[in-house]
Amino acid sequence: MTPLPQSPAAVETRLPATRAGFMRREWLPIMLFVLLALLPFAAMLGPEKYTLSLVTRVMIFALAAISLDLILGYGALVSFGHAAFLGIGGYAVGILAAHGVQDAALQVPVALLASGLFALLTGAISLRTKGVYFIMITLAFGQMAFFFAVSLSAYGGDDGLTLASRSKLFGLAWLENDRFFYALVLALLIGCYALTRAIVASRFGRVIRGAKENPVRMEAVGFSPFRYQLAAYVIAGMICGLAGVLLANQAEFVAPAYMAWQRSGELIVMVILGGLGSLHGAIIGAAAFLLLEEILSGYTEHWKLIFGPFLVLVVLFARGGLLGLLARVRGKDRADG
């Protein structure tokens, strides 16, 4: 029997386990987070409110994209209904706030519980199917959540629900401060990134990746991939639910549009655009997607005429997304030098 790799180090021996090796592997995510941490200081020089709000939005979608990458990039579980969790998190905030519960200390657990339960229920059914059928059944559940939100006429129905204010944090209105909110979102992004990194490197993550490569073999060595995949699906759903809580607070608004299938599609696009199965690729993808949208729409109202072909070109000529492109450029540099 082929022994399973025992520890994270076993697989990563391809790179030297030195400090230089660590830096070579990790410079990109570290640089990303340093950049994000320094950005508020640079933002003070320009239109601070605008910059902070834009980048906060980018980080929130990056969080959602990371959660999708966990199951999509590592488990090959193409969820086409992932935006449902954004909506569940958002509506947990909106509905609780409408009933006078404004404290995040209560809203967040409810949001996590609700998205976790939804993921457990739908995941248990969806994971019975494979491949394209999985894509479609997750889409079906996403659409169900969408239409359910549309039917919530007590909470705005189709038009959505405007929040009176952002959530309180233990009774204090800290989130109203854009700088604090930015820092909080960044901290959560780093926290969830570290968590998902730890997950994919663990024995649990190895089973998920093994099931992606060869499910039959995984069963032959004694694992039942279903339970592991379901657990990963629930974790991803909960992280995305957290992103939904943040998104509702950032926009001070929740609407069924959060759960529209186009939104799920956009999340998939972000993950692939950045580079599948690396986690920080998802952050780069979300940033590229939203910033490009923002910049192009500043130039012309027909920015989609540029954005659409851009996506097609990325697929045709930049395999592995932006991260793949970057690796190729760096590889060429090294070959030249």
Added chain:
Amino acid sequence: MTLSLFLVQTLNGLQFGILLFFIAAGLTLVFGVMDFINLAHGVQYMIGAYLAAMFTALTGNFFFGLMLALPSALLFGLLLEFLIFRHLYARDHLDQVLATFGIIIFLNQAVKVVWGAAPLSVPVPEVLSGTVVLMDGLLYPVYRLALIGSGLAIALLLYILVSYTRIGMLVRAGASNAPMVSALGVDISRLFMVVFGFGAMLAGFAGAMVAPILSVEPGMGDNLLILTFVVIVIGGIGSIRGAFIAALLVGLVDTLGRIFGPFLLRLIMDPSAASQTGRALAPMLIYILMAAVLFFRPAGLFPVRK
């Protein structure tokens, strides 16, 4: 709730189902034969509607418009195939999703630039305007009946084409095992192109046919595309027969559910709660149907690949 209401809604459901079938037939073949997820199939329906609207306005006659729109939709589909899609067949599903998503974004915006953002309307052709009396107190528009009739005729034609011709045989063989067909000496890329062009034309035809009864607007194909995916998944990917049955099923369940759901719920709850729950449940019905079908038959009702 009367018999005539039931009949009218059944006809509406049938008509919706046939519309879905036109789009699903092409999609299920493209999917089944080429293993290609084409999210842009919905915009081909939209393009068909716009082309019909444009040519009808130019020629002043819906039938001339239709005659011109069909080959144009075919050409447009082949152009997309030539420029983009054929480079994606060998890629994995995710690349295909990303690229065709980009095409949707582009074309939805492009029709706005070319034809304006405001919805276009196409007049119902003179010959088919008006209503007929189907039974006492039951009037039904002629055009919708014509739509149902032409749909059934095309379904029959497609059935004969797929079941009894050489190209149909190749298509069926391709759906169950494309590499084997290729190994037997069939030019698979030509087969792909034929299937693709045919699917694009059918979707364009659907768009052209509904142009007189729906408003022609950007993004009109997006939600229909999702319903079409529901149809082909319920029917079993690659199966024309499955697509036909599933399309009618989805069309009927959706239409009848919206009307009669609240009626049925009223038996067990009070009227206002029933109408609210009914409205909430109705759009979900087909997705519940799909989840249920996949729960019991994970490869759809008529699986092609064993």
